[in-house]
Amino acid sequence: MNRIEQALQENQEALHSLVVFRRAANAIVKQEVETIKKHNLTVCQFGVLEALYNKGDLRIQDLIDKLLSTSGNMTVVIRNMIRDGYVVKVPDTKDRRSFLVGLTPLGRERIEAILPEHYENIGKIFSVISPEEQVILADILKNFKNLK
Template identity: 30%
Template structure:
C-alpha cells in the first residue's frame, strides 16, 4: 500500500470512528442524559465565568437560535445557568453549573488522554511535523467549499 492509500485509509477510518468512540468515552452514567453535541456546547462555554450566547454560537459555528435550543435542554438538565447581563439586558450570559463543570472536566480529560496517546513515542521533531500536518488538514476543512 502506498502512502496515499495508507493516509486515506487511516483518515477515513479515524473520521468514521472518532465521534462514536468519543461518545462512548465521555457519556458515562453521570452524564448519560446529554449527547456528544451537548458536551461540545459545554466545552465551548468553558469553566471560566460567563459567556454571551453570541460568543458561544460563533465558537461552535451555529446560529444563536440553534444554540438556544441546546442551552434550553442543558439548563433543564442542570448543566448550564442562563442570566441577563446587568450591563445590557439584551445580552444573555451562560455559564456552567457545578454539574456542568464536572462534565467539562471529564470531557477535557478524554481529550488530554487522546493527545497523550497521539504523541506517545514521538520525538519533538516528529511532534512538530504531526502538528504541522494536522494544521494543514484543519485548514483544508475550514476552507473546503468556500
C-alpha cells in the same frame, strides 16, 4: 475522453485525499464520542460545558460560533442544560439584548469529572502519529480554514 473522465483524472489525488480524510475523521469522531456518551451527554452538551469551562461565561451566539451549531439546536441544548442544572442564563450587562450562559457548580463538577478522561482519550486517538506529525497535520489542516 469525456468531461467526467477528464475531471476525475485531473483531480484523482484530491478525491483520494478527501476519502482518506473522511474515513480518518469518522474514526476519530466515533472514538471521541465514546467518552462523552459514557457520561450521558450529547456531543453538543459536552461542547457547551467544555467551552464555558475553558472560556468562562459566553453569549449564546459565541457558543453557536464555537461549536458550529445552529441557533435552534443551541436554544434547545441550553434549555435542557438549564433544566438539568448544568448552566444558567443571565442578562448580559454590556448588551441588554443578549444573555450570557455560565456554568453552575454542578456543571463545573460534571465537566471537571469528564475532562481528564476526555483529554487522555484524545491523546490515545492521536498517538497513532508522532507529536511532530500532529503539529504538521494541524498546520496542513489550517490551510482549509478560509475556504468559502
